[in-house]
Amino acid sequence: MVGHLLEIEELKGYYRGTFGVVFGVDGVSLTLDSGEMLGLAGESGCGKSTLAELVSGSPPPLLHYEGGKILVDGFDIYHMDPEVLRTEVKCKRMSYVPQASMESLNPVKRIRDFLMDVVKERTGKKPSREKVLKTAGDHLKKLGLESWVLDHYPFELSGGMKQRVVIGISTLWNPKLLVIDEPTSALDVTSQKRMIKSLLDLKQAKIIESMLYISHDLSSLRQLCDRCAIMYCGKIVETGDMDDIINNPLHPYTQGLISSVVSYDPKGRKKGGLESIPGEHPDLRNPPPGCRFHPRCPYAMNICKTKEPPVIKAEKGRREVSCWLHK
Amino acid sequence: MPKWEYAIMPRKLFAHLRRFFTNSFVKFVAKKVVFYAIVMFVAMTFVFFIPRIVPVNPIDLMIPRPSGGISPEQYAEIRNYYMRFFGLDKPLFDQYIIFWRQILTLDLGRSFPTSSVVSWPRPVLGAILGFLPFTLALVIPVLLLSFILGNWIGARAAYVGGKRSELAYFFSVFSNRLPCFWLGMVLLFLLATRAGLFPTVGWISLRVKPPSLDLDTFLDVLWHYCLPFLSLFIVYLGGWATGMRSMVIYEMDSGYVRYSDQLGFRKSKSMAYAKRNAILPQFTGINLYLNALIGETTIIENIFGWPGIGRLLVDSVMTSNFPMITGCFLVIMVVVIFGNFLIDILYGFVDPRIRIGRR
Amino acid sequence: MEMLELLRRSRKFIIGSAVVGAIIMLGIIGTMVTPEPKMNLSQIGKAQPPSWEHPLGTTSLGEDVFAQLCRGISNSFMVGLLGGGLGTLIAVLLGALGPYKGGLADESSNFVTNVILVFPILPMLLFLSYVLGERSLFTVGMLVALTSWPWAARSIRSQVLSLKEREFINLARMSGMKDRTTVITEVLPNMLAYILMVFVLLAGGAIIAEAGISVIGVGPDRGLCVTLGNMMYSAIQFHPSVWHWSSIWWWFIPPGLVLTACLSAIFVIHAGMDEVFNPRMRRV
Numbered sequence: 023m024v025g026h027l028l029e030i031e032e033l034k035g036y037y038r039g040t041f042g043v044v045f046g047v048d049g050v051s052l053t054l055d056s057g058e059m060l061g062l063a064g065e066s067g068c069g070k071s072t073l074a075e076l077v078s079g080s081p082p083p084l085l086h087y088e089g090g091k092i093l094v095d096g097f098d099i100y101h102m103d104p105e106v107l108r109t110e111v112k113c114k115r116m117s118y119v120p121q122a123s124m125e126s127l128n129p130v131k132r133i134r135d136f137l138m139d140v141v142k143e144r145t146g147k148k149p150s151r152e153k154v155l156k157t158a159g160d161h162l163k164k165l166g167l168e169s170w171v172l173d174h175y176p177f178e179l180s181g182g183m184k185q186r187v188v189i190g191i192s193t194l195w196n197p198k199l200l201v202i203d204e205p206t207s208a209l210d211v212t213s214q215k216r217m218i219k220s221l222l223d224l225k226q227a228k229i230i231e232s233m234l235y236i237s238h239d240l241s242s243l244r245q246l247c248d249r250c251a252i253m254y255c256g257k258i259v260e261t262g263d264m265d266d267i268i269n270n271p272l273h274p275y276t277q278g279l280i281s282s283v284v285s286y287d288p289k290g291r292k293k294g295g296l297e298s299i300p301g302e303h304p305d306l307r308n309p310p311p312g313c314r315f316h317p318r319c320p321y322a323m324n325i326c327k328t329k330e331p332p333v334i335k336a337e338k339g340r341r342e343v344s345c346w347l348h349k
Numbered sequence: 350m351p352k353w354e355y356a357i358m359p360r361k362l363f364a365h366l367r368r369f370f371t372n373s374f375v376k377f378v379a380k381k382v383v384f385y386a387i388v389m390f391v392a393m394t395f396v397f398f399i400p401r402i403v404p405v406n407p408i409d410l411m412i413p414r415p416s417g418g419i420s421p422e423q424y425a426e427i428r429n430y431y432m433r434f435f436g437l438d439k440p441l442f443d444q445y446i447i448f449w450r451q452i453l454t455l456d457l458g459r460s461f462p463t464s465s466v467v468s469w470p471r472p473v474l475g476a477i478l479g480f481l482p483f484t485l486a487l488v489i490p491v492l493l494l495s496f497i498l499g500n501w502i503g504a505r506a507a508y509v510g511g512k513r514s515e516l517a518y519f520f521s522v523f524s525n526r527l528p529c530f531w532l533g534m535v536l537l538f539l540l541a542t543r544a545g546l547f548p549t550v551g552w553i554s555l556r557v558k559p560p561s562l563d564l565d566t567f568l569d570v571l572w573h574y575c576l577p578f579l580s581l582f583i584v585y586l587g588g589w590a591t592g593m594r595s596m597v598i599y600e601m602d603s604g605y606v607r608y609s610d611q612l613g614f615r616k617s618k619s620m621a622y623a624k625r626n627a628i629l630p631q632f633t634g635i636n637l638y639l640n641a642l643i644g645e646t647t648i649i650e651n652i653f654g655w656p657g658i659g660r661l662l663v664d665s666v667m668t669s670n671f672p673m674i675t676g677c678f679l680v681i682m683v684v685v686i687f688g689n690f691l692i693d694i695l696y697g698f699v700d701p702r703i704r705i706g707r708r
Numbered sequence: 709m710e711m712l713e714l715l716r717r718s719r720k721f722i723i724g725s726a727v728v729g730a731i732i733m734l735g736i737i738g739t740m741v742t743p744e745p746k747m748n749l750s751q752i753g754k755a756q757p758p759s760w761e762h763p764l765g766t767t768s769l770g771e772d773v774f775a776q777l778c779r780g781i782s783n784s785f786m787v788g789l790l791g792g793g794l795g796t797l798i799a800v801l802l803g804a805l806g807p808y809k810g811g812l813a814d815e816s817s818n819f820v821t822n823v824i825l826v827f828p829i830l831p832m833l834l835f836l837s838y839v840l841g842e843r844s845l846f847t848v849g850m851l852v853a854l855t856s857w858p859w860a861a862r863s864i865r866s867q868v869l870s871l872k873e874r875e876f877i878n879l880a881r882m883s884g885m886k887d888r889t890t891v892i893t894e895v896l897p898n899m900l901a902y903i904l905m906v907f908v909l910l911a912g913g914a915i916i917a918e919a920g921i922s923v924i925g926v927g928p929d930r931g932l933c934v935t936l937g938n939m940m941y942s943a944i945q946f947h948p949s950v951w952h953w954s955s956i957w958w959w960f961i962p963p964g965l966v967l968t969a970c971l972s973a974i975f976v977i978h979a980g981m982d983e984v985f986n987p988r989m990r991r992v
Contacts (some may be wrong), residue, residue, distance in 0.1 A: 080610040083602065112613035120611070125604030128622050130629070130701055143614045175701050191612070388826045400839050526971040528916055530923045531940065531964030534954075538961075542954040549950035637859075644830025644920070651924050652944070662831060663924050666838040674838060681831050689826055 025096060027199055027232055028054035028077070028116075033090035035076045044306045046072035046085065048256035051333070054232060056198065059225065061247030061264065062236040063279070065303050069256040070236045071121055074203045077234070078118035079107055095198060113144060117197040117230075121204050123188040127176040133187060134158075134172040140191060162190045164227060165220045182213035186220060193229050200230045204237050218242055240283050244268060249340070252276050255304055255314040262341040272336065272343040274319045275299070313346065321347055373706025377697050385690045392682045396675055397448050401441065452679070473676035477658065481680065483552065484657030486574070487646050491581045492639060499589025500631060504624045506590065507597035518594055525587030530648045533580035537652075540576065547576050550654040577653045581645060585638065592634060596627035632696040636689045643685055715901070720980030727973035731966060732785055738778025745771035745779075755956050765958040768946045776934055777962050783845060783928070783935045784967075787918045790849030791856070792911030798857040799910075800903060803864035818865065825858040830920060837926045845928050845935075848921070852914045860906045867902050905981040912974035919967055936963040 030052040037044040046069045054060045062070050075081045077092060079099045087100050095115045099107055120126055128136055137158050141149045159169035165186045176184055185205055193200060202221070206214040222245075224230050235246055243250060244264060251261040252275065260273040271277045278299035301318035304310055310317055316326040323346060331346045455474060499521075506517040541549045548554060552573050553566070600606065600623040609619045647659025654660070658677055665673035697703040715721050747769045756766040764773035806817030832855050840847055915936075921927045922937025925945070930938050943960035947953040953960070 078611050080607065082607060108613045108615075112611065118611045120604065120608055122604055126608035128605045128609075128626070130626060131622075139614075139618065140612055143618055144612070175705060177702055178705065188608070384822070385826075388823050391823055392827065396835070399836070522975060523968075523972060526968055526975055528919060528964060528967050528971075530920065531960075531967065534940065534944075534960055535964070537950055538954040538957055542951055640826065640828045643828045644833075647830055647834070648920050648923055659831075662834060663926070666834050666926060669838070674835065678831055678835050681828060685828050686826060 026053045026093070027056045027058075027095055028052070028234065029091070029093040030073075030077070031091040033073070033076060033092060034088040035072055035081065036086055036088050037072075037084045038086055039084045042307050045256050045309055046306060047076060048309070049090070050253075050256070050258050052251060052258065052261070054199070054234060056231050058249060059233045059235060059247045061243040061250040062234060062253060063238060063240060063243055063250060064253035066238060067303050067306070068253050069306070070238075070253055071203055072256075073253070074118065074201050074234070074236050075120075077116070077201055078120075079112060079116075109144070113192070113195045113197060115197055116199040116201065117192040117195075119189050119192050119200065119202040119205065122208070123185040123205065124176075124181055124208070126188050127184060129176055132173060132175055137172070137191065140194075144195070158190070158194065161194060161229075162187065164223060164229070165190050166216060182209055182216065185209070185217065189220070189224075193224060196229050198231045199234065200224075200232075201234045202236065206237065206239055206242050214239075214242065218245055221246060240268075240279065252279065255309055256306060257314060257344065258342075259315065259345070260343045262336075262343075266341060272341070272348055273315075273345045274321055274347070275315050278318075313344075323347075374697060374704050377703055377706075378694060381690060381693050381697075385686050389682065389686055392686075393449075393452065393679065396678050396682075397445060400671065400675070401444070473672050476673070477661065477676055477680050480656055480658050480661045481684075483655060484643075484646055484650070484659060485684075487577060487581065487649070487655065487657065488639075488642055491578060491585060491646075492635065492642060495582055495585035495589055496631075496635065499586045500593040500628060502586070503590040503593025503595075504597050504620075504627070507594045507601065507623075508620050514594075518591065521587040521590035521594070523587070524583050525585075525591055527584055527587075529580050529584045529645045530652055532583060533576065533649055533652045536576050536580055548573050552655055573655075577649050577655050580649055581642065584645075585642065588638065589631070589634075593627060593631060596630060597623055600624075600627045629696075629700055632692065632699065635692050639688050639692070640685055643681060714984045715981065718980040718984055720976050720983065722980075724973045724975075724977035724980060727969060728977070731781060731970055731973070735778050735781030735785060738774070739782050742772065742775035742778060745775040747771055758958055764962055765956075767942070767959050768956060773939075773959055773962065776939060777936075777966065780934050780936045780939050780963060781966060783933045784915050784918065784937070787845055787849045787852065787928075787935065788911040788915040790846065791852035791914030791918070792907050794850060794853035795857040795860060795910045795914065796903060796907040798853065799860035799864055799906065802857070803861035804868050804899065807865050807868050817861075821858045821861045821865070825862065827855070829855045829917065833917065833921050834924070834926055837921060843927065843929050843932075845933050848918055848928050849914065852917045853910075856910060856913055856917065860910050863906055864899070864903065867899065871898055901981070902985065905978060905985075908974055908977055908981075912971055916967065916971060919963075936967055939963045 030050060033047055033050045034045075035047040037046055048069075050069075050073060052060070062073065064070050072085065075085060076087060077094070079094075081087065092099050094111055097107070097111050097115070099111060127133070131139070134155055138149070138151065138154060141154050155169075155172060159172060162169065162171060167183060167186055167190065171179060171183060171187060176187075179187070185208075189202070189205070205217055205221075209217060221233065221235075225233065233246070235243065237243055247264050249262065250264050250267050252259050252267070252273065254275050260267065260271070260276050262272075267276060268280060271280050282298050299318055304314065304317070312328045313319070313322075313326040313331050316322040319326065325346050329346075331344045331349075333342050333344050334348050335342055336348065502517065502521070506514040506521075536547075537549060541547045552570055554569055554573070597620075601620070603623070603626075605626075606619050606623050609622055610616075614622075643659075646657065647662060649655065650657040650659040651663050658681060662674065662677040662681070664670070665677060755768045755770075756762060758765040762772050762774065764777060766772055767776070802817045802821060806814045833851055836851050836854070837843060837848075840851070918927060918935060919937030919940070922935055923941050923944075925941055927937050927941065928935055930942060940960045940963055943956060944953050947956075
């Protein structure tokens with residue numbers, strides 16, 4: 023079997039600042055194979071975006087890579103020559119679409135000028151203007167954008183358009199892996215549907231091979247992803263196939279998450295009650311000892327309060343769960 | 350080109366121009382024109398009314414008191430004559446109308462005999478225009494050069510980071526806090542008198558040959574120009590550097606710079622993006638700096654004996670040269686308003702959000 | 709009052725305040741301790757370089773420079789307090805109440821502020837000084853306040869506008885409180901710290917503006933009171949040329965040094981307070 027496209031092992035990334043140390047990502051292990059769409063779900067503040075920023079190779083100034091292994095298509099991105107990282111890995115093998123895509127475009131440059139800059143920076147030489155605009159225009163059409171978008175400044179476009187422009191630019195070189203962080207949070211429902219459809223189209227048109235899709239919106243995860251990983255308090259608590267997780271969640275947190283989503287049966291009636299998980303997400307500066315979910319867990323045992331549960335591989339499929347219940 | 354295309358060429362041109370300067374930009378310019386016209390009007394009215402409200406009448410300062418040779422009746426007669434001559438006997442509103450008429454015909458009156466710098470009856474406008482180029486020669490280069498160099502230093506300090514950046518920050522803050530007149534005095538003390546490198550006063554050396562337009566004279570004036578220029582330049586350089594450094598550091602954290610990094614931009618190109626966005630708010634700062642600079646140039650001119658408007662204004666104030674004070678203040682206001690207007694329009698042009706407007 | 713707590717911990721704020729406090733102490737205590745500077749026109753008294761008897765030397769008129777400096781500091785700070793205080797008052801009136809009411813009041817106060825903002829401060833000060841004739845500390849302080857409030861009004865206005873949008877104001881309004889009450893009980897406590905910062909900056913600006921016009925000679929009458937700017941003016945005035953006054957460097961250099969130190973300290977205070985108000989500015 024060919025090696026994994028993305029391999030993360032015991033990754034640690036902390037924020038260090040005047041506020042102290044925040045344990046954003048504290049020992050995360052994941053694998054992603056080519057052709058696979060992996061979803062990453064969890065509450066706000068659990069560390070999903072932190073993980074995405076670490077995978078992207080350019081973490082923000084306060085975030086520090088503290089240890090662990092990240093291999094993107096065989097490249098160890100934190101122990102390699104930054105120049106090779108810039109030319110070979112970024113955009114070609116892996117591309118990152120950040121969370122607030124609206125802010126990701128330079129406000130004083132037209133889209134087409136920004137595009138020319140991107141191409142010039144990546145290829146090292148000045149390309150022909152018509153060729154770039156034509157290629158980009160065709161590419162953006164696949165995402166549902168007209169070519170007039172290129173002539174405008176970012177502030178003249180709507181939020182959904184800007185998001186799709188950013189996705190378009192990130193996928194220009196057909197990266198194998200697209201890491202996309204909460205693309206639907208800032209959009210209305212119609213735009214969300216359009217966005218999900220665009221992402222599926224990208225996969226179908228073989229522009230991207232695999233995707234790491236980060237969201238807290240379980241419904242979009244369900245439509246897009248084959249596998250899913252649930253994250254809580256800087257650690258992965260469960261991974262598995264999407265349908266498995268939805269129909270048979272093993273970890274108490276996953277169970278809480280699934281049951282807190284509104285679901286309707288075909289007749290339009292609400293199915294089941296709306297339950298929420300009691301308590302609050304812990305402060306990542308001071309995570310609870312032992313299993314991090316134990317203060318909110320209905321099944322907490324004594325061992326959960328003191329020792330961290332190991333990763334247990336469940337019966338069939340690529341199921342993993344971190345819970346003492348399944349030992 | 351077929352003949353019929355010539356007919357639609359001007360329309361194409363017009364369409365082009367219209368697309369380039371869309372409606373919102375024209376509206377922006379129009380709003381600024383109206384605003385500055387109002388400011389000018391307010392300033393003129395202010396200049397007119399304030400001195401006339403005060404009980405001290407400049408004529409009284411000019412004519413000798415009735416002691417010794419003159420009797421009170423003769424004194425009154427002389428006083429009335431001068432009042433009529435300078436138009437100060439008419440009711441206030443009439444004076445106001447005359448004031449405006451004079452300004453619009455560019456007749457600012459004549460200088461009082463009290464002045465030590467400008468002799469009577471030299472016309473005020475002529476005198477001011479003779480002094481104005483010297484002030485502009487200080488103000489414009491200081492503003493432009495400190496802007497360019499200061500912003501470059503600030504951006505570079507933000508880019509490099511580390512100990513050198515902290516040092517640069519410290520120095521720029523310190524130099525910005527220096528009172529420019531004191532810096533001028535210190536420079537005079539160290540470089541002019543102790544080291545003898547620069548001249549101490551005036552704009553040109555005293556010589557036998559009268560000044561003429563040749564290289565020699567030019568270099569001499571430049572030599573005299575250095576210290577006043579430096580006293581202002583250093584202070585403003587610090588100001589720009591401090592501001593730009595903060596702006597660039599702020600922009601470096603923003604979404605589009607990080608996204609450019611993630612797309613694989615070289616660091617220098619990402620920084621260029623940050624700088625380009627950071628310099629936009631600095632343009633609005635130029636207005637405030639220009640207004641402050643005019644004032645500080647006034648002080649510097651007095652210390653160095655540089656013959657600019659500031660020197661003229663102070664001399665007029667000291668000698669109660671009434672028309673000259675009014676004239677100087679008006680000209681300074683015109684320069685300030687014109688400069689502010691130009692900068693505002695330039696900024697509107699440079700920032701695409703204003704140039705294009707929101708659709 | 710978490711603001712006060714954060715301020716107390718801010719290193720910049722503490723250092724800046726300490727320096728300013730030290731200078732003020734020097735002014736007050738120095739004035740009390742040293743004798744009134746008397747003119748001593750004898751050959752030995754005039755223009756002496758620093759010595760044990762006169763720590764900063766004597767002026768061309770034989771006065772002790774150190775004693776003059778202490779009195780100058782006190783007077784300059786008085787001008788700063790007066791100008792800063794009055795200016796802040798005007799700025800708060802025009803900057804805070806206008807946008808809070810909204811509508812015509814806001815538009816008109818904003819317009820007035822913008823118009824006066826264009827006027828250059830120093831020429832205006834000169835002009836007004838001439839017009840008023842008499843030049844005491846009080847008049848100078850007032851004039852400085854009258855010419856420097858627009859900038860502060862604009863800052864306060866933007867701060868009030870951003871505060872206005874915050875939830876607790878809307879909550880108070882919805883619960884039926886009158887506008888005036890809302891302003892006093894909800895807006896002002898948050899604004900107090902910001903107004904303090906504006907006051908500090910205005911006071912610093914007032915000190916240097918007064919020094920500026922004093923150096924030209926249009927400042928407070930030297931006979932009435934001595935200020936830092938006055939000292940520098942006298943240093944230049946009592947000598948026919950640069951060659952003469954630059955040899956008495958101990959007369960004009962100390963006031964400028966004190967001015968620079970004072971302004972730098974005020975900047976550091978401002979930077980510290982800025983960090984407290986804008987969490988974004990807090991770096992590692």
